[in-house]
Amino acid sequence: MKRVLASVLIALTSTTAAAQGYFIDGKEFLQKYCQEVGRLPCIGFVAAVSDVSQITGMSCISKGVTIGDVVDVAILYVRMHPRLWDRPAVFGVQEAITYAWPCEKQDRSSQPKWRMM
Numbered sequence: 001m002k003r004v005l006a007s008v009l010i011a012l013t014s015t016t017a018a019a020q021g022y023f024i025d026g027k028e029f030l031q032k033y034c035q036e037v038g039r040l041p042c043i044g045f046v047a048a049v050s051d052v053s054q055i056t057g058m059s060c061i062s063k064g065v066t067i068g069d070v071v072d073v074a075i076l077y078v079r080m081h082p083r084l085w086d087r088p089a090v091f092g093v094q095e096a097i098t099y100a101w102p103c104e105k106q107d108r109s110s111q112p113k114w115r116m117m
Contacts, residue, residue: 022088022089022090023088023089024045024088024089025085025086025087025088025089026078026084026085026086026087026088026089026091026092027085027086028089029042029045029078029089029092029093030075030078030079030085033045033089034071034075039071042071042075043067043068043071045089045093046067046070046071046074046093047067047070049074049090049093049094049097050067050070050093050097053094053097053098057103058094058097058098058103059097059098059100059101059102059103060101060102060103060104061097061101062101065101070097070100073096073097073100074092074093074096074097076096077092077095077096077099077100078092078093078096081095
């Protein structure tokens with residue numbers, strides 16, 4: 001069921017992107033949503049992507065991780081990967097979350113897989 005939901009979500013996202021463009025790209029996510037207009041739109045965007053990521057089994061964020069932690073990781077990851085700046089922001093945020101908190105059978109501490117500098 002999770003794979004079906006993920007497939008539908010990806011299909012809808014790519015159909016919408018191809019038909020009319022996407023709402024925000026990685027650069028706009030960093031510059032506008034996470035700086036200019038305050039942090040609330042950024043938090044909402046990252047929370048939504050994070051929820052879908054966890055529901056579909058693409059990431060496993062453990063207890064003790066706050067939305068602030070996830071937002072900080074997403075911002076840093078997208079900022080550090082310029083290849084994501086011209087792509088839909090959802091891809092960069094999803095990649096950051098999946099990279100930082102993969103679903104593994106190992107210890108899932110509250111620390112992301114990679115440490116912020």
